[in-house]
Amino acid sequence: MSERPTIVIEVRRWHPDAEQPPWWQAFELPYREDQSLLEALQHIKDELDGSLTFRWSCRMAICGSCGCMVDGRPELSCHLLMGDLAPGPVRVEPLAHFPVIRDLVIDQQDVLDKLPVAGAYLVPGDDTSATEPSRQTPAQVAEYAQFAQCINCLLCYSACPQYGLKPDFLGPAALALMARHDADSRDAGQAERREARDATSGVWDCTLVGHCTEVCPQGVDPARAINRNKGASARDYLLDLLLPGRRR
Amino acid sequence: MSRRLRRSHEPPFWLLFGAGGLLAALILPAVVLFTGLIAPLSGRCGDSGLLEHARMLSLLSTPIARLACAGFIALLAWHACHRIYHLCHDLGLRGGAGLRWACYGTAALVSVIGLVLVMGLPHP
Amino acid sequence: MSRPRTWQPDMRGWWRRDPAYRQYLLREATSLAIGAYVLVLLAGLGCLLLGAQAWAAWCRWVLSPPGLVLQAVVFAAAVLHAVSWFRLMPLTLPPLGPPGRRVADRTLHVGAWAASLICSAGVLGWLVWGA
Amino acid sequence: MTAQRHPDLRVIDCDLVVIGGGGAGLRAALAATVADPSLDIVLVSKVVPMRSHTVAAEGGAAAVLREDDSFEQHFEDTVSGGEWLCDQAAVEAFVAACPRELAQLERWGCPWSRRDDGRVQTRFFGGMRVQRTWFAADRTGFHMLHTLFQTSLRYPAIRRHDEFFCTNLLVDEHGLAGVLGIDIATGHPVLYRARAAVLATGGAGRVYAHNTNAGIVTGEGMALAARHGVALRDMEFVQWHPTALPGSGILITEGCRGEGGVLLNAEGRRYLEDYGLGPLEPWPRPRAMELGPRDRLSQAFWHEDRAGRTITTAQGNAVLLDLRHLGPRRLAERLPMISEVARRFLGIDPVTAPIPVRPAVHYTMGGVATDLDGSTTLPGLYAAGECASAGIHGANRLGSNSLAELLVFGRAAGEAAAVRARSAPRPGEALAAEARACMAPWYAMLEAAPAAERPRVATLRNAMHAAMEDGVGIYRDAEGMARACEALAGLRAAYRDGVALDDRSLAFNTEWLSAIELGHSLQLAEVMAHAALARRESRGAHQRLDAWRARDDAGFLVHSLAWCAADGPPRIEHAPVKLTRSVPRERVYGGAGERVALD
Ligand SMILES: Cc1cc2nc3c(=O)[nH]c(=O)nc-3n(C[C@H](O)[C@H](O)[C@H](O)COP(=O)(O)OP(=O)(O)OC[C@H]3O[C@@H](n4cnc5c(N)ncnc54)[C@H](O)[C@@H]3O)c2cc1C
Ligand code: SF4
Numbered sequence A: 001m002s003e004r005p006t007i008v009i010e011v012r013r014w015h016p017d018a019e020q021p022p023w024w025q026a027f028e029l030p031y032r033e034d035q036s037l038l039e040a041l042q043h044i045k046d047e048l049d050g051s052l053t054f055r056w057s058c059r060m061a062i063c064g065s066c067g068c069m070v071d072g073r074p075e076l077s078c079h080l081l082m083g084d085l086a087p088g089p090v091r092v093e094p095l096a097h098f099p100v101i102r103d104l105v106i107d108q109q110d111v112l113d114k115l116p117v118a119g120a121y122l123v124p125g126d127d128t129s130a131t132e133p134s135r136q137t138p139a140q141v142a143e144y145a146q147f148a149q150c151i152n153c154l155l156c157y158s159a160c161p162q163y164g165l166k167p168d169f170l171g172p173a174a175l176a177l178m179a180r181h182d183a184d185s186r187d188a189g190q191a192e193r194r195e196a197r198d199a200t201s202g203v204w205d206c207t208l209v210g211h212c213t214e215v216c217p218q219g220v221d222p223a224r225a226i227n228r229n230k231g232a233s234a235r236d237y238l239l240d241l242l243l244p245g246r247r248r
Numbered sequence B: 001m002s003r004r005l006r007r008s009h010e011p012p013f014w015l016l017f018g019a020g021g022l023l024a025a026l027i028l029p030a031v032v033l034f035t036g037l038i039a040p041l042s043g044r045c046g047d048s049g050l051l052e053h054a055r056m057l058s059l060l061s062t063p064i065a066r067l068a069c070a071g072f073i074a075l076l077a078w079h080a081c082h083r084i085y086h087l088c089h090d091l092g093l094r095g096g097a098g099l100r101w102a103c104y105g106t107a108a109l110v111s112v113i114g115l116v117l118v119m120g121l122p123h124p
Numbered sequence C: 001m002s003r004p005r006t007w008q009p010d011m012r013g014w015w016r017r018d019p020a021y022r023q024y025l026l027r028e029a030t031s032l033a034i035g036a037y038v039l040v041l042l043a044g045l046g047c048l049l050l051g052a053q054a055w056a057a058w059c060r061w062v063l064s065p066p067g068l069v070l071q072a073v074v075f076a077a078a079v080l081h082a083v084s085w086f087r088l089m090p091l092t093l094p095p096l097g098p099p100g101r102r103v104a105d106r107t108l109h110v111g112a113w114a115a116s117l118i119c120s121a122g123v124l125g126w127l128v129w130g131a
Numbered sequence D: 001m002t003a004q005r006h007p008d009l010r011v012i013d014c015d016l017v018v019i020g021g022g023g024a025g026l027r028a029a030l031a032a033t034v035a036d037p038s039l040d041i042v043l044v045s046k047v048v049p050m051r052s053h054t055v056a057a058e059g060g061a062a063a064v065l066r067e068d069d070s071f072e073q074h075f076e077d078t079v080s081g082g083e084w085l086c087d088q089a090a091v092e093a094f095v096a097a098c099p100r101e102l103a104q105l106e107r108w109g110c111p112w113s114r115r116d117d118g119r120v121q122t123r124f125f126g127g128m129r130v131q132r133t134w135f136a137a138d139r140t141g142f143h144m145l146h147t148l149f150q151t152s153l154r155y156p157a158i159r160r161h162d163e164f165f166c167t168n169l170l171v172d173e174h175g176l177a178g179v180l181g182i183d184i185a186t187g188h189p190v191l192y193r194a195r196a197a198v199l200a201t202g203g204a205g206r207v208y209a210h211n212t213n214a215g216i217v218t219g220e221g222m223a224l225a226a227r228h229g230v231a232l233r234d235m236e237f238v239q240w241h242p243t244a245l246p247g248s249g250i251l252i253t254e255g256c257r258g259e260g261g262v263l264l265n266a267e268g269r270r271y272l273e274d275y276g277l278g279p280l281e282p283w284p285r286p287r288a289m290e291l292g293p294r295d296r297l298s299q300a301f302w303h304e305d306r307a308g309r310t311i312t313t314a315q316g317n318a319v320l321l322d323l324r325h326l327g328p329r330r331l332a333e334r335l336p337m338i339s340e341v342a343r344r345f346l347g348i349d350p351v352t353a354p355i356p357v358r359p360a361v362h363y364t365m366g367g368v369a370t371d372l373d374g375s376t377t378l379p380g381l382y383a384a385g386e387c388a389s390a391g392i393h394g395a396n397r398l399g400s401n402s403l404a405e406l407l408v409f410g411r412a413a414g415e416a417a418a419v420r421a422r423s424a425p426r427p428g429e430a431l432a433a434e435a436r437a438c439m440a441p442w443y444a445m446l447e448a449a450p451a452a453e454r455p456r457v458a459t460l461r462n463a464m465h466a467a468m469e470d471g472v473g474i475y476r477d478a479e480g481m482a483r484a485c486e487a488l489a490g491l492r493a494a495y496r497d498g499v500a501l502d503d504r505s506l507a508f509n510t511e512w513l514s515a516i517e518l519g520h521s522l523q524l525a526e527v528m529a530h531a532a533l534a535r536r537e538s539r540g541a542h543q544r545l546d547a548w549r550a551r552d553d554a555g556f557l558v559h560s561l562a563w564c565a566a567d568g569p570p571r572i573e574h575a576p577v578k579l580t581r582s583v584p585r586e587r588v589y590g591g592a593g594e595r596v597a598l599d
């Protein structure tokens, strides 16, 4: 046990009962190369300080719970290996741009509320009472498959300065899910999603910073999803202008 | 959860920005290369070589060339002003509607002036 | 549910957080140089209209050290702009080609640079041999 | 930081509470609101729904689809896979409902993998004789859960309370009357008064050290029901998945073997041949070799390990899962996540090297005993999903039957609960007082003075893990199980004396919540150990090494039922299994299995 090398992890902490701004706390602990950062945080909680608070669940990069800023970059803590972070020190903070509930736990309600606004669901088109699956070719699946991999981990929201500057912005993941459903051959909800797409807080708050796509652990490419939709939104804007009465 | 969704009026500006950006990416380096390097090497200070007054006027003698020149200037202006507007926002400058008018007003002004100037050019 | 008490982050100095942000701001800042160059061109047009003397004055300024420095900056900005513009362009286009055989980003990229080369050559040709 | 005075109870009235936002809970809520749009439904979950454990399921969901398949065959595979401990009427209803449910999910947007002509693609799974498993690459659970979650956004009648930790069920003379718990963000108590509740809280795999389960799979839902005299059924049957990563326990899906992956021991031999699953050829062949059922494969590993034919890794012994012959294209198309997991967590590229794997606890076959409509013996309480025992898995669940079960029984429970929620009388005012009393012990945990000699949560949890791994493992004997029972009784006593908490504040106190979880987990672990000790035979996932190595249909073709006491050990009884058309016979796989099937 004691033979293992140690590393310092600095965590930014905050508690609503403490009448003070966030503070840093350093923990020194033994680690293994193939241990994830999440496991190191669990070690701190189990052995050193039970009050350290963070979310986690699947520990395999699929549930999207464990996002935090690691050395200034949004990451899934279960997806980083200590071997890659050594020799440290590692700085861990709550995801940027979100209100902090406590320590590494952020308030994600805003994004959850935005999902229905962005129409992040399929609107079944034809006969909904059918008991047979409809058909969709692999090529049709490929049209939206990339955008459908979003685990709602919110890393992209922490990467997007426009979300930080303009909290109304629907944001990368919600808009990627909008594009995911628009591109699904089974969907009939494009018209419903137009209002959100065309809004200022829809695609137009994005200035193509592109960092969302860089940090996404699932390769979703929200920057593409959003900016593709700008063209469509602009087209509809002009058509509405030229053909009054086309809309509403 | 009450979320106001206001329709954005950015599309026309974004289209102009995009057109200007594309134009700039395609030919701006070449144009700067001309005014800043090729022309100076071609002769002395404007009274001879590629930048001769009469030559310039003859280059811009056809309506197409004039329109292209005015369009180039206008689109670049829209491109630049749109970005500058957003840059101000990004840097935390809260100009509100005033900033918007200043930025896009400048672009419009530059476009109009450019157009008036090329149209007024004398024929060689 | 009642919302918990939270600590609100702020955005002061956000660009310090990541090199990617500084690259983004640099890309956006190319517009300042492009804007300045637009003004230079506009002034040139005006001088051209005013006559040979005014035009000569404009030419002198363009070829003076400050004029050349400015154009060097504009050239660098224009190249940076072109690089970032073409890199991001595929993200802004609707999917091209039939489903299942979409045009790859690489193809678009190469195509854009080829177009840029052809257009640049055309413009330069016109400027040099056009009259 | 110490707790403020006892925060005030918030009381909220609604018609139906669904506890759990995993596949089963979401499906139940959707079914209830579709059946009766006027119902006020509250969906509570200790994590945001898409963080639920269903998200981690990889391989797929079973339903008859192909022409060469039939309900009869799905039924047969399931019943023999569960070694005849399945309730056959439940299995019949289940297999008949699966295709409709998976098709419904398709209509809601689930991106199933497709054949070139646009029809849904299926793959082989262990113990299934035809390609019956629908899949969405190797992220089936993820896509199913997100489809259900996104669909739920279309129904505003489903009010969500995410990050609500349920601590108690409240009961009055009519039956279930309320769901009580903690709003995690603030630490404040909340009571939902309702006439019906659907329990969909998932399994209990985290009572073991080495498991494939997410951190939230601590099983308290089952314990909550058990406290009100609802029986827990067949809890001794715990499934070990044969292919998990050593150390972390991260799952390498059975879909790998469904696609043609093979298992090799340290000598490079496909050792399953030596365990009645051969012969090797032809390959791949359903219900044989690597496509045998999970219990058999995990047991084979145990023997290989005993015989020293496993390889040693830093994290324990392992065998090798070889996917190299599938080639890079098929791996990228069918098993992308697994390839990424192997690269990320092991630094191994499955295209060029085999993956070391070993068994880990994966699934809780037992659970709250329910009827076909999810109803339990407590009026108003329904259960579905992994926390329930509807009777379809018997002594060993077949891979891909669980995801289908979430939908089939989640829906049934939701519909039945909707009827009850409309018809039953409203709970009375007295409930709030009872709720306050029920909350008191939880808040007392925060107030208790710190005592140096008290154990930490992690210490007790580790001790529980050790007891279960040691005494109630893949193979069991009376001595080991008795040892586990005793150890667990001791741990429960220590827990009652109090655990040491560093954190005594209210806001998002996860240490406190894991202490509450631990109390429930300990109780479930004890139930598993006692139920195992009481089953004096070997069947499916319950294999003994002592005098009861054989299956005993005369004595033990019975369900075990555990009744929990607040403090002491559970009372174990046995009740008959409902057979309809399949007569118990020898359970054989591989070549021998095919001969039997032909008869
Ligand atoms: C790695 C892995 C892969 C798998 N792959 C497959 C597969 O390919 N095919 C297959 O058929 N099956 C598979 N399974 C099994 C299957 O995924 C699970 O059985 C199933 O997802 C369980 O779903 P559930 O809805 O019952 O519970 P879960 O998805 O676990 O959800 C439980 C819900 O209950 C909530 N909850 C729990 N306790 C409380 C509480 N106290 N208060 C409030 N809320 C609470 C949780 O927040 C959560 O929302 C797999 C399992 C694992 C571990
Ligand atoms: S788009 Fe990517 S980064 Fe953003 S929430 Fe989805 S998975 Fe996470």
Ligand code: F3S
Pocket: A159, A160, A161, A162, A163, A171, A172, A205, A206, A207, A208, A209, A210, A211, A212, A213, A222, A223, A226
């Ligand atoms: S980072 Fe933000 S600005 Fe747009 S491209 Fe991504 S959403």
Ligand code: FES
Pocket: A056, A057, A058, A059, A060, A061, A062, A063, A064, A065, A066, A067, A076, A077, A078, A079
């Ligand atoms: S714990 Fe689930 S994504 Fe990290």
